Amino acid sequence: MLYIAHTAGVPVEERQDFWRDVVSSAFVPLEAVLPQGRFDGKLRSTSLGPIDVIDVATTAHQARRTSRLVSAAPSDSLKLGLFVKGGGRLEQAGRQAVVQTGEMAVYDTDRPYWLDFDAPTRMVVLLFPRAMLGLPHDRVDEVTGRAIPGSGGVGALVAPFLLRLAAQLDDVEVRDGARLAGNVVDLVATMLADRLDLPPADPDAARRATLLRITSYMEAHLGDPGLDPARIAAAHHISTRYLHKLFSAESTTVAAWIRSRRLEHCVRDLRDPLQAGRPVSAIGAQWGFPDASHFSRLFKAAYGLSPRDYRAAVGEDGVADLARSDRRGRQQG
Missing domain, CATH: 1.10.10.60 (Homeodomain-like)
Known part of the structure; x- marks a missing residue:
């Protein structure tokens, strides 16, 4: 079912608490630090089997996943965020990355992180269980907190697919969700394995990634x-x-x-x-x-x-x- 939340109509003085509740419900518990001036945000999300797809647009603010929140609500999940508009600074595991429009970033919800958006930004985010990747945990940690180009290699397949998926959030039928979820994460795993110079965890993953790319083209x-x-x-x-x-x-x-x-x-x-x-x-x-x-x-x-x-x-x-x-x-x- 599609979930939609918007700050329109929410009094300015209540927006920080409202937006904190919205993003904590859609993602994992987070702190939202809003500027003194006016803040606007809109979020759309749906679930595809075990993964969540979230399309979120905001003005400048910060989002923080603190050690306290990690301890209180561990999730063993990863997030992949595509910056459709604007950009942000991501910090995790001692690394800082400036992620720009058209780029992606992976971050681990069971490690503290913060995202700083200093301008209006739109992101499409996948939230999925870490185990679905089928890649070694220590190797996946190597790509968290880093910018991933969406214009070359397998990233050039992932980015446009995420955009199409976000555009069709209310069209995806529940019965197709579990299969689609597996295909989406296969494609992400193929992208990360390529960046880490690893063989695909599943020998059949490359075939499914190709099929997903083809059906996305056909859909368009x-x-x-x-x-x-x-x-x-x-x-x-x-x-x-x-x-x-x-x-x-x-x-x-x-x-x-x-x-x-x-x-x-x-x-x-x-x-x-x-x-x-x-x-x-x-x-x-x-x-x-x-x-x-x-x-x-x-x-x-x-x-x-x-x-x-x-x-x-x-x-x-x-x-x-x-x-x-x-x-x-x-x-x-």
Whole structure:
């Protein structure tokens, strides 16, 4: 479930306590040190199985994880933060790093640290159990408190994926969360292993990281009717045969994955009351179905109703009719 918190409407004199409670709930217990002037902050977060994804934007302030807080609430977790806007100074384990826009940093929640944001900043943060990395603890400690470029190597895959993930926090379905969480941490582990010159902890991690990179690309281009295996393979410098092999290992096909995700987006838009006046054909075209008749046939095969009838069911009887049509669609699939 998506959690949202905003300082708007909170009296200025109450914002330090409010924001401390917000970040302590979303991350781990922290102290928030706000400036004397006005402070603004907005946070969105959701859970994907065992990991949390947090998108947070603030004006200047400090966040501190003190020894007292570590002792009172250990978590055995790591945080990976991508600086989307602005930057900050991170100190942990005797190291200080200036992390700038487009860069990332890893920090250990079971060691004291502080972050100093001296300007408006936006970060996308992953909070996940340390054990999920599958890398030696002492070696992971070598990369905490250091800036990691998001423009080269595996970092160039991680940074844009985190941005897309943050943009779709309210679209990620719970049933997909656990698998997605594993793939996300695999990608992070591959990035850290590369920086430490270590082999991947899991021999299959590189394959899953490649698949995650490919599906992120596909997700970003779902609206393009020309999205096909040849284009996807070329964009990732692999053969179409290897591309099909990757999806076969997931018990699906490239075409089925694209069709399913396109239809899921169409369903979301058809249910959206703010798009009630938008033509059904326009929704289909937006998500890669330019032929209205073809879109209608595919939709009915998946959900048991035409797109037009599906939308009508939302308006007339709501959840009950939709539940029946969803069940029928799953049975037919």
